Amino acid sequence: MQAYLDNHSCTKTDERVFKEMMPFLTDNYGNAQSMHSLGAASKDAIERARGQVAGLIGAGEKEICFTASGSESNNLAIKGVAEGCKAKGRHIVISPVEHFSVMYSAKRLSQAGFEVTYVPVDKYGMVSPDDIKSAIRQDTVLVSIQHANPEIGTVQPIEEISKVLRERNIPFHTDAVATAGVLPVDVAVLGVDLLTFSASMIYGPKGVAALYIRKGVRIVPQIDGGIQENGRRAGTENVPAIVGFGAACEIAKQEMEKNRDAMLGLRNRTIDELPKRIDHIYLNGHPERRLPGNVNFSVEFIEGEGMLLYLDRKGIYITSGSACTSKALKMSHVLSAIKLDPAVAQGSLLMTLSKYNTAEEVEYLLAELPPIVRKLRGISPLYNYFLKSGKRHVAGPGTDYEHQHEDEVTSE
Amino acid sequence: MPFYSEKVMDHFQNPRNVGEINNPDGTGEVGNPVCGDLMIFYIKVRDGRLEDVKFKTFGCGAAIAVSSMVSEMAKGRTLDEAMKITNELVAVELGGLPPNKMHCSNLGADALHKAIEDYKKKSGSGA
Structure with a gap:
């Protein structure tokens, strides 16, 4: 697929x-x-x-x-x-x-x-x-x-x-x-x-x-x-x-309304469902005033490129705003502008839909992403630290990791 | 051409020696999540050799593959041999890394060396 x-x-x-x-x-x-x-x-x-x-x-x-x-x-x-x-x-x-x-x-x-x-x-x-x-x-x-x-x-x-x-x-x-x-x-x-x-x-x-x-x-x-x-x-x-x-x-x-409604359905399914399957993930961008095909999440404790490479092997093609995935090795200027915690921004995943995407494709993504996140978190020292201490790893000068994420959703 | 060599992809997808060591003889940490990479190496030393090497890494595909390769190259070696592993050698063993990944993701040898220095400091040998 x-x-x-x-x-x-x-x-x-x-x-x-x-x-x-x-x-x-x-x-x-x-x-x-x-x-x-x-x-x-x-x-x-x-x-x-x-x-x-x-x-x-x-x-x-x-x-x-x-x-x-x-x-x-x-x-x-x-x-x-x-x-x-x-x-x-x-x-x-x-x-x-x-x-x-x-x-x-x-x-x-x-x-x-x-x-x-x-x-x-x-x-x-x-x-x-x-x-x-x-x-x-x-x-x-x-x-x-x-x-x-x-x-x-x-x-x-x-x-x-x-x-x-x-x-x-x-x-x-x-x-x-x-x-x-x-x-x-x-x-x-x-x-x-x-x-x-x-x-x-x-x-x-x-x-x-x-x-x-x-x-x-x-x-x-x-x-x-x-x-x-x-x-x-x-x-x-x-x-x-x-x-x-x-x-x-x-x-x-001619087809704008039809395409928009179809994309909205798939987008909302993805935005609603991913936080139920993966904990510590946060939606980026406005929840309502939002493009019908846009899904952007930050997955905490892991970096975007790793997820992107695993998904690529599964035939799922997405992008990330992480520094590692940009050729210039710079974090997305958009994520910087909304003042996203830089460590959290490293785990950003951008999925954008078209009129050609199907419900099956979205379900495929929803099924394939959680085990990839589990695998990468298993390697992550940041996740390790969080599990043991309940705290976020201090990254360096000027970085505040102990703040609460107001959009934090825990998995069921 | 794919972005990474098959060897990098192999080590990324099946990283060797992932984990922690309880009561390690030395630990070494390099990088910073803000930059996108953080590696922690744990070592167990016996009779001047690296009996066990484990790591945890936050970072891109290259960072994870580099950590895995370093752990494989270092395990069983004497401390002196392990200190001679360089980031450049690791990249060669991996069949090359993309140019923009050479410096920021290729820090595995540094983390290993830090762990060995930590051991030396703790054990009072050669410090």
Whole structure:
């Protein structure tokens, strides 16, 4: 049996999407900028896809700019708006749980003389509109807060934040990679000026994403060259991928409710059941304002990579926010931002569902994980110490292990 | 290519000498759970040889495999021989470790050496 539970990394491409893409990988290979018929076929396909993509989020077709990734869209939004508005001010506001492409774009701007304010998040990773209100200034040119966090699943109060910003006329960007196509996303309802979303999260191909840029928002291109994407992003269009993105958006819009309900059922079963089968595990992220496919637990006394390797041998594919599993050997910045005890964060497990996951797969995970946790705890000196002393092993300077976990659930 | 060698995976999945020793002659602890790895080695010494070596490890697959390999390499050796086991030798015995795991997870030999030093200190020999 196999269970792919790493859908926040990428989803399986829908067969129907693949079929739409195929002709543009074979016969219809024309460059969309060419004057001949083959070029025109590609151009038409891109414009049709633009309509489908715009339709998913209630945007106008001209407000959609195709890019090659969510990261590129975020770079374009942050750097493009900042550069366009630098005469007005040099201050931007983001949260500490943003995607790296937002975090590092902001860092780049700070090196170029911009000031970046990081609004705090609570223990669930939530941003408060009041904190946004106190963070903005006369010279604030952009606020960027993600719609939902792909790692801990927390959905941000975007509508409330946008109300604060509308009064001041400050451009507002949201990274909606985790939500567009999964939850209802309408740019007018959210009240955002820029919105990032991507195909690979919604059963489309990798290598294509979009940035919604509300009409009238000034943005400086980050890739200079030809006149593609209305001069906002140079480079020959990735026609098959764009066509696939369009098809994926149309399908996502039609099937959103059905997919969401199915994922919610599986998610709730996992969140309810795992603490009954494994003691000393804690849910990360908001319990209610949460993505329908997101499950993130910290399993205390053991490290995430060990669990991940054992699960891999069983055909269960997940991820972890532990330092050991990251190539940089750094703990997840999201888990740091919600101030999770670093030793507990090492045991984080991230399981993300898609429309393809089944109840059997979830039951398989629920059956396979507890013996793996028992085995690794049997090797763990931290668990040993806890069993003997009833206390948590003191890790080092500044680490408080004797606190109570308020969400602690004991096994039955 | 898989992330870890088959030998690492074998030692990770079937770690040798896991456990504790009651009244050990020496214990050695390295690492810190905040960094993601913590290893504790327990040794029993008889006639200048490591009669028994056991460990408990919190950490990634590499950390557990390294601990297991060190315990296997050290058991039955004289204290002097055991002191010559290096982290590099352990990595070689495991068929290599990914570059980013060489330093933080490969601390098994250090933990063993600490346990031997602890024994020497307690027994007053060579301290």
